[in-house]
Amino acid sequence: MADFNVTEKVDITDVVCPITFVKAKAVIEELETGDILEILLNDGEPVQNVPRSLKDEGHKILKLDDNGNGTYTLYVEKGEE
Amino acid sequence: MAIDYAALKKGGFMRQKQKNHFSLRLQVVGGALTAENLKKIAEVAEKYGEGYVHLTSRQGVEIPFIKFDDIEQVRSELADGGCRPGVCGPRVRTVTACQGNAVCPSGNIDSYDIAKKLDERYFGQELPHKFKFGVTGCQNNCLKAEENDVGIKGAEIVSWVQDKCINCGVCVKVCRQGAISPNDGIITLDEDKCNYCGRCVKSCPTDAWLGESAYILSFGGTFGNTISKGDEFLPPVTNEEQLFRVTDAAIKFFGDYAKSGERFKFTIDRVGADKLLEVLKEAYYHNG
Ligand code: SF4
Ligand code: SF4
Ligand code: SF4
Numbered sequence: 001m002a003d004f005n006v007t008e009k010v011d012i013t014d015v016v017c018p019i020t021f022v023k024a025k026a027v028i029e030e031l032e033t034g035d036i037l038e039i040l041l042n043d044g045e046p047v048q049n050v051p052r053s054l055k056d057e058g059h060k061i062l063k064l065d066d067n068g069n070g071t072y073t074l075y076v077e078k079g080e081e
Numbered sequence: 082m083a084i085d086y087a088a089l090k091k092g093g094f095m096r097q098k099q100k101n102h103f104s105l106r107l108q109v110v111g112g113a114l115t116a117e118n119l120k121k122i123a124e125v126a127e128k129y130g131e132g133y134v135h136l137t138s139r140q141g142v143e144i145p146f147i148k149f150d151d152i153e154q155v156r157s158e159l160a161d162g163g164c165r166p167g168v169c170g171p172r173v174r175t176v177t178a179c180q181g182n183a184v185c186p187s188g189n190i191d192s193y194d195i196a197k198k199l200d201e202r203y204f205g206q207e208l209p210h211k212f213k214f215g216v217t218g219c220q221n222n223c224l225k226a227e228e229n230d231v232g233i234k235g236a237e238i239v240s241w242v243q244d245k246c247i248n249c250g251v252c253v254k255v256c257r258q259g260a261i262s263p264n265d266g267i268i269t270l271d272e273d274k275c276n277y278c279g280r281c282v283k284s285c286p287t288d289a290w291l292g293e294s295a296y297i298l299s300f301g302g303t304f305g306n307t308i309s310k311g312d313e314f315l316p317p318v319t320n321e322e323q324l325f326r327v328t329d330a331a332i333k334f335f336g337d338y339a340k341s342g343e344r345f346k347f348t349i350d351r352v353g354a355d356k357l358l359e360v361l362k363e364a365y366y367h368n369g
Contacts, residue, residue: 047254052284056186061286064250072254 004062004075007035012050013042013071020046021053024076028059031078036062039074047072084149093166094152097145104135104145105155106167108204111178111196111216112140121162129155139213140177141167171341173203173212173332181218181235188218189279189294190235195324202325203332209339209348212332220278227311230345231331232299233324236317237279237292241268245289252281252290277317295319300331300357301346309346314358315365323365330364331357 010027012020020041028037041050051061051074058079065073086096093106107122114122122142126134131146147155156166167175178196182188196216203214217224218235226232246268253261253268260274261281282292295317302311318324331345334357339348349357 043254048257048280051251051286052255052280055284055286061249061251062247064254066250 004036004038006038006075007031009038009040011040012046013040017045017049021050024050024054025057028054028057028076028078033078033080035078037076037078039076041072041074043070043072047074050074051076087170089152090169091172092156093168094147095143095169099146101149102145103147103149103152104143105147106137106169107142107144107159108165108167108175109141110176110200110204111193113193114142115163117162118164121159121164124162125155125158128158139175139215141175168205169211171210172208173206173214176200176204176214176216177224177229178216179218179224181216185218186283187221187279188235189237189277189292190216190218190233190296192216192218192224192233192235195233195296195321198321198325199328202328206332208332208336209341210344212335212345214328220276226297227299227302228304229302229311230300230335231328232302232311234297234299235279236277236295236297237282238277238295238317238319239270239275239279239282239290239292241270242289242291243267245287246285247287247289249286251284251286255280255284293319296324298324298327300361301344301349303344303346307344307346311346312354314354314361318365326364326367327361330360334360 010024012023015023024039041047054076055061060077060079062075062077094103097104126132126144129147129151130144135143135145176196176199178192181190181192183191199214213229214231215224215226215229216233217226226234248266253263258274258276260271262269279292282290297317299311299313303309318327335345338352
C-alpha cells in the first residue's frame, strides 16, 4: 500500500459515471492545497476517466493501487485553487 | 425557358418533388456556422421557404421550398449573411469535422482547422463522382471517419520517458488496447497493440508519455447504397504537408482512374488496391 499522509477519504464505488467524478470533486474542493485525498473507485469507466478528470482540474495524481477485487485506490494531491 | 437542373444542382439547389421548388443546400465546413449565418438562414427560411431548415447527415443545412423565381434573390440575401451555397453532384462535397482539440479534451488534432484547409483546397472540384472528406479528432471517432471516401482521424504517436514516471499505474488502466505493461518501474509499450488513441498521454499526471500528433487516413469508405468502411493503407501521417500530399494523390488517383458515376471504393476494387497503395506510398515517402 502506498504511504501517503491522507487527509480525507472518499468512496465512489456506489455511484456511476459521471457522478463518480462529481462526488470526488465535491470532496476535494473542501480540502486545502497540498492535502491528499484517497479515493476508492471501481474498475472500468471510473478508473479510466476519474484520474484524468482530476488531473484536468489541476490536481496531482500520486498513485493508483489495484486492490485486486475490482476496485482501485487513487491518491490525489489537491492542486492550487 | 428550360430549367438547367445540372447547373442548379451544382449551385446547391436540389429539385424537390413539388414542381418548381428547390431545397437549397448551404456550404457548411466542419459543422460550424456563425450566429450571423444562422440569423440569415432563419430569415431566408421564413421569407422564401416554409420557415424551417433540414439538417443533413453530413452537417449540412438545407432550406427547403425555395421557389424557382426566388433563386437569385435568395442567393444574394444569403451572401449578405456570409452564407455560400453548397454543392451536390460529382464533385468534392462538404468536409465534415468534429470540434477536435481546439475544444474537446480527447482531441489529438485540430479537426476543424484541417477541415477548413481541405475545403479551401478541394471544395467543389469536379470529379467522376461525389467525393467526401471527414475529419475526426481521435479514436472515439465521433465524426465516423471511415464512412468517407477519405477519412482523417487524429492520432498520437506515443513514447514513454522513464525519468518522469512516478509509477502511478494510471496509464496501464486507461489504455484500452492493453498495450502498456509495467514491470518493476519499467513500462513497455506494445506497438502492435497501440492504436494511437493518446489516452496515456492525456492521463499521465507527470507528462511521462510524450505524444506526437498524427493523422490516420482511411480510403474508399461509402455508406449509401453500398456500405463499406474505408481502409487504412498507410502508417500514420505525421505532418500537414505530408497529409495534403497524400490527399492530393488520392484525389488524383480517383480523377485519373474512376469511371463516371463510380465511387472511390469501386475504383479501388476495379483498378486494384496495390495500384492505389503505390501512388499513396510515393506521396507519403516523397520529401522533396
Ligand atoms: S472524435 Fe475525439 S476529438 Fe472529436 S469530438 Fe469525439 S472525442 Fe472529441
Ligand atoms: S496511445 Fe492509446 S493505445 Fe497507445 S499506449 Fe497510449 S493509451 Fe494505449
Ligand atoms: S501514468 Fe505516467 S507516471 Fe503514471 S505510470 Fe504511467 S507513465 Fe508513469
